[in-house]
Amino acid sequence: MNPIRLTRDVLTPIGKGLGVTISHLGKMLGTRGRAKFTVEYPEERREQFPRTRWRHYLTRYENGLEKCIGCSLCAGACPARCIYVEAADNTDHARFSPGERYAARYEINMLRCVFCGYCQEACPTGAIVLRKEFELADYDRKDFLYTKQMLLEPIPIRPRQVRASDEAPKAAPRSEAA
Amino acid sequence: MSQVEFVNITIDGTTVQVPAGEMVIESARRVGIEIPHFCYHPRLTMEAGANCRMCLVEVSMPRKNPDGTLALARMPKPQTSCSLPAAEGMVIETETPMIVEARKGMLEFLLINHPLDCPICDRGGECPLQNNTMHYGAATTRFVEEKRHPPKAYPLSKYVIFDRERCIHCARCTRFASDISGDAQLDFLKRGADMEVSSFRDTEFTSLYSGNVIEVCPVGALLSRPYRFTARPWDLSTQKSICTECSNGCNIKLDHRAGKLLRVNARLNEEVNEEWTCDQGKFGMDYASHEKRLRRPLIRDGAVFREVSWDEALTHVATALSEAGPAAAFLGGARSSNEDLFVLRRLFQEVLGSQNMDHRLGPAYPSAADVRAALGSQSPTPIAAYERMTTIIVFGCDLAVELPILYLRVRKAAVRRGAKVIECQPSSYRERPHANKVTDFAHSSIWYEPGQETAIAEALAHVMTGGRDPGASDGASDAAASLPNAVAEANVEFGSAIPRLDDGPIAIIIGRDVWSRSLSVPATLKAAADKMGTPCVINTYACSVNEQGARELGILPDGSVQASAPGLNADQILHGLKDGTVKALWVSGVDIASQFHDPELVTQSLEQAPFVVVTALDLNRTATMADVVLPLASVAEYDGTYTSMERRVQRFHQAFDAGVDVREEWRIAANVGMRLGVDMPYASWRDIFGAIATSERAFAECTPDNLGDGGRLLADRNNEDSR
Ligand code: SF4
Ligand code: SF4
Ligand code: SF4
Ligand code: SF4
Ligand code: FES
Numbered sequence: 001m002n003p004i005r006l007t008r009d010v011l012t013p014i015g016k017g018l019g020v021t022i023s024h025l026g027k028m029l030g031t032r033g034r035a036k037f038t039v040e041y042p043e044e045r046r047e048q049f050p051r052t053r054w055r056h057y058l059t060r061y062e063n064g065l066e067k068c069i070g071c072s073l074c075a076g077a078c079p080a081r082c083i084y085v086e087a088a089d090n091t092d093h094a095r096f097s098p099g100e101r102y103a104a105r106y107e108i109n110m111l112r113c114v115f116c117g118y119c120q121e122a123c124p125t126g127a128i129v130l131r132k133e134f135e136l137a138d139y140d141r142k143d144f145l146y147t148k149q150m151l152l153e154p155i156p157i158r159p160r161q162v163r164a165s166d167e168a169p170k171a172a173p174r175s176e177a178a
Numbered sequence: 179m180s181q182v183e184f185v186n187i188t189i190d191g192t193t194v195q196v197p198a199g200e201m202v203i204e205s206a207r208r209v210g211i212e213i214p215h216f217c218y219h220p221r222l223t224m225e226a227g228a229n230c231r232m233c234l235v236e237v238s239m240p241r242k243n244p245d246g247t248l249a250l251a252r253m254p255k256p257q258t259s260c261s262l263p264a265a266e267g268m269v270i271e272t273e274t275p276m277i278v279e280a281r282k283g284m285l286e287f288l289l290i291n292h293p294l295d296c297p298i299c300d301r302g303g304e305c306p307l308q309n310n311t312m313h314y315g316a317a318t319t320r321f322v323e324e325k326r327h328p329p330k331a332y333p334l335s336k337y338v339i340f341d342r343e344r345c346i347h348c349a350r351c352t353r354f355a356s357d358i359s360g361d362a363q364l365d366f367l368k369r370g371a372d373m374e375v376s377s378f379r380d381t382e383f384t385s386l387y388s389g390n391v392i393e394v395c396p397v398g399a400l401l402s403r404p405y406r407f408t409a410r411p412w413d414l415s416t417q418k419s420i421c422t423e424c425s426n427g428c429n430i431k432l433d434h435r436a437g438k439l440l441r442v443n444a445r446l447n448e449e450v451n452e453e454w455t456c457d458q459g460k461f462g463m464d465y466a467s468h469e470k471r472l473r474r475p476l477i478r479d480g481a482v483f484r485e486v487s488w489d490e491a492l493t494h495v496a497t498a499l500s501e502a503g504p505a506a507a508f509l510g511g512a513r514s515s516n517e518d519l520f521v522l523r524r525l526f527q528e529v530l531g532s533q534n535m536d537h538r539l540g541p542a543y544p545s546a547a548d549v550r551a552a553l554g555s556q557s558p559t560p561i562a563a564y565e566r567m568t569t570i571i572v573f574g575c576d577l578a579v580e581l582p583i584l585y586l587r588v589r590k591a592a593v594r595r596g597a598k599v600i601e602c603q604p605s606s607y608r609e610r611p612h613a614n615k616v617t618d619f620a621h622s623s624i625w626y627e628p629g630q631e632t633a634i635a636e637a638l639a640h641v642m643t644g645g646r647d648p649g650a651s652d653g654a655s656d657a658a659a660s661l662p663n664a665v666a667e668a669n670v671e672f673g674s675a676i677p678r679l680d681d682g683p684i685a686i687i688i689g690r691d692v693w694s695r696s697l698s699v700p701a702t703l704k705a706a707a708d709k710m711g712t713p714c715v716i717n718t719y720a721c722s723v724n725e726q727g728a729r730e731l732g733i734l735p736d737g738s739v740q741a742s743a744p745g746l747n748a749d750q751i752l753h754g755l756k757d758g759t760v761k762a763l764w765v766s767g768v769d770i771a772s773q774f775h776d777p778e779l780v781t782q783s784l785e786q787a788p789f790v791v792v793t794a795l796d797l798n799r800t801a802t803m804a805d806v807v808l809p810l811a812s813v814a815e816y817d818g819t820y821t822s823m824e825r826r827v828q829r830f831h832q833a834f835d836a837g838v839d840v841r842e843e844w845r846i847a848a849n850v851g852m853r854l855g856v857d858m859p860y861a862s863w864r865d866i867f868g869a870i871a872t873s874e875r876a877f878a879e880c881t882p883d884n885l886g887d888g889g890r891l892l893a894d895r896n897n898e899d900s901r
Contacts, residue, residue, distance in 0.1 A: 070407065071297035071302075072410040073297060073410075075410075075413065076303075076410065084436075085413075086408065087298075089407060099298060100298055100331060125297075
């Protein structure tokens, strides 16, 4: 091959390309820690964007009652039709939520969910929320059927001194042992 | 028919011709304008109506100027279109700024004390108040004071629950109770701000038609207890069906979700149930999704049942039936579809050569031939025809229990059309605990003791054929004074004098208790009817859902034209099982061990029977005594047709998949037939229905496609007496 063409068509582009790589390497080595694009997952985790929507939770009021009243509005709003709600009457012996009605069954098929957040938007009580927990992979299809027990937040337990005080904070800290 | 006068009115710029006196709200529908409303209901009277003020419109009327020219004069205030009769030249406006403002104001008033707890309200999603507020109401409320909080979820009866907070006092429910069901068990208590709907003090809401108020209530105040909180409207799918709880053939909608039947609502059919249902139907169809439903075929293994495959079960049945051959018998079928019965009949007649079949479970029913001899082959009076009757005679029939929707039609004929209703009832009916009695609107009530039926029938026949006191004026005659001796001796208690009966068409309804015991009552009345100049039909209506279909298709020992000798009837079949002349029995869909008049006989026969196969929805008493039990599909799980007591063939549709291993009865019968070497190539109900139409003269005009949503009356029997 003609050495002129070899230099022009092969070696020069390779050299240019390598130059870019080497210059970036230099930049990174020079500014360690600031412009790093990858993290050491799963030991390290990225901060999620504020409006990221992943795993659903059914939340509770401060007093532990479920916010969900089993109204099925989330199921009506869901474009993937992946929520199933069955309601029942609260009784004096078994009270789950304020008022007459609570969700006796609440299921989300996570395989069908498109994480649009419409359910959260439709909910009149703010019961269903999508939070930032994104590690939803699993081994078995049936494990993607999230039941009410899986979706419900644990009952909040307030530390003693806070409960005794008159000015309980609005959002009580949650104990990990709940 | 009297001449209807028409008037021209203009609604929002469209001129339309409507019958004079029609309410403007209805006229607006003709031009496609829906005027929002709550209290208006076309089937309820206007007394206590026009109270919600939602349907306001602006009205201008033509008025003559002094010089003779016409000018439009606008009424100073808006008018309620639900109570405004259309008049010539009327100009209606439904969307003026004044009306928009007025609607907004009315809704604001209605919502002052309304909880607006739509998310937990069973009406939410199909609620006129919610819809109208969305369309016409203000976006926010100005009412900041505390709302009234009467009790929620007050149980009115075992079916109806009442949320007093949500009631808007439209009086639809109270008008239903007084106008339609006639028991008047719901009414307003107190006045003004304290006004509330209530059943009377210490009385339960026991109407046999209570479920309808759930449907007429325009808000979520009256709600169904069984359906409470089980689903929201958008969770439900709906399918057209036919009620299976009696022979009236009410058109219904099945609301289901995830393979479970949750709710039954009425479906409009002017010829049958209008838009009503009875409680038996509305709340009685939960068997379709009952957890006790059978799921797999069972074969007896000593003292226990073993679950087996269909193949094994069917082979077993086919073997046993073919061994029995002409000594096989068939009982039941009054709850099976026309298609089921047709294929079963073919199996027994053509494959096994047996005419031992009977769908009747009562005591020594008269044979079909005797019925034909006594009553001729008149078609029964269709339900809607009752509105054209001058006289209706109810003989020994607790109508609201036996034929609930016919009761509503007879009541309508009496109350709205002025028909004279005469009832002759056993005096024990007076003590019946329910509130829907013919007595409430009957012209005369005659009470008899058991055994006096024939005497009463003779007395009636006497009056029918003109044997009344000639001195009496046109109206009532003192019939008792001129009665035959037998009647006078029987010392019958006459509630009031019998009116003259020969002044218009008559329909006579004879209760099953009467005609199944003896044909003397229908025969006596029929003889009298034949002598009268006016048309008179004697009705011995079927009572189970497809009992009429079983009659039409000849599920009777002497029902077949082809068979040379009649087969055995129900009693004979059961005795035959004991003495060994009947070798195999097929019981279809009916729990004969609990429903037959002589349960003892059934138990003994089934215990000694060589072979019994039972098709059933659940393991009922009969099934527990069987050798093979085959699980049936319920009405919600397959397609087919029923024939109602007025000979109306109506279609029911599959609502959901059974999800378990159940089958239609016709499929079972066809499978057995094929195992015995006879080709029954049926793939769907359509094939069978086509075959029925070809082979049965009564069904000749029917095709699978011409039944429509409202069904079709079978050809009139009077035109086919060549038989
Ligand atoms: S996020 Fe969207 S798709 Fe997922 S459950 Fe909610 S509404 Fe349905
Ligand atoms: S999560 Fe919210 S919208 Fe869904 S049923 Fe519960 S209360 Fe209703
Ligand atoms: S009656 Fe209608 S408007 Fe009232 S709470 Fe129920 S759904 Fe809402
Ligand atoms: S209960 Fe329903 S139907 Fe009866 S008056 Fe109240 S709103 Fe009307
Ligand atoms: S609908 Fe006319 S006043 Fe209620």
